[in-house]
Amino acid sequence: MTVEQTINSLRELYAHGTRKIQCNEGYVYDSELKFYDPSSDNDISLLLESYSPLPEDYLKFLSITNGFRPFSNVECSGEIEIFSIDEILSSNEPYDDPTKVIVACVYNDYFIIDTEAVAQGKKDYMYLLEGISDFDDARSLYCDFQTWLDRFVMAQGNKYWTWRVEDRKF
Numbered sequence: 391m392t393v394e395q396t397i398n399s400l401r402e403l404y405a406h407g408t409r410k411i412q413c414n415e416g417y418v419y420d421s422e423l424k425f426y427d428p429s430s431d432n433d434i435s436l437l438l439e440s441y442s443p444l445p446e447d448y449l450k451f452l453s454i455t456n457g458f459r460p461f462s463n464v465e466c467s468g469e470i471e472i473f474s475i476d477e478i479l480s481s482n483e484p485y486d487d488p489t490k491v492i493v494a495c496v497y498n499d500y501f502i503i504d505t506e507a508v509a510q511g512k513k514d515y516m517y518l519l520e521g522i523s524d525f526d527d528a529r530s531l532y533c534d535f536q537t538w539l540d541r542f543v544m545a546q547g548n549k550y551w552t553w554r555v556e557d558r559k560f
Contacts, residue, residue, distance in 0.1 A: 393451045393536050396543055400460060401425070411461055411546045421461045421547070426474055429456040433475045440479065441491045445508050445515060447536040448493070461547025470496050470547055472539075490517075490525045493535075496542075496549065502528055503535065518551055 403409060404423040411421040429437075429452040437452075438444060457474035472494045473481060481492050494501040500519040507515035516538045517528040531538055531551060541550055 393447050394454060396540050397454050400543060413548055419463045421463060424459040426456040426458055428453055429475055437475045437478060441488055441505055443505060443508050445535055447534055448503060487525060
């Protein structure tokens with residue numbers, strides 16, 4: 391699946407407005423989806439001046455939508471955000487690290503693109519930072535942006551990266 395297919399599928403799912411989402415422990419809520427207009431070439435160039443190289447799948451995402459808010463709880467929106475270019479620039483400013491780019495936040499978990507890994511041609515350049523701390527504390531998600539987005543959409547906004555079974559007894 392491509393970024394474009396994932397975005398189009400989401401648009402179709404939310405074509406009639408809100409929809410129910412089931413979370414952990416059986417919690418169900420009404421969710422909404424807010425897309426932003428596509429990024430302009432100038433905005434993408436501005437982002438690339440600060441963070442480069444960025445992966446093609448992520449640049450394709452920005453050309454379709456300049457960030458978006460998926461699976462937002464209608465009653466308390468704002469806990470899930472794939473950042474717009476402006477939000478990326480402002481969120482990353484305090485860190486002053488051109489090799490790590492925070493691109494999304496999901497319930498206080500931050501998602502980072504490692505531009506050094508992209509420059510080396512690696513496909514596993516997405517990292518997770520649980521809570522705001524030092525970039526050295528980030529752990530690899532072993533995937534690219536498209537794979538992360540696709541998994542996140544399949545999990546309906548739930549934190550699939552915490553679904554570890556090795557520490558559970560059956």
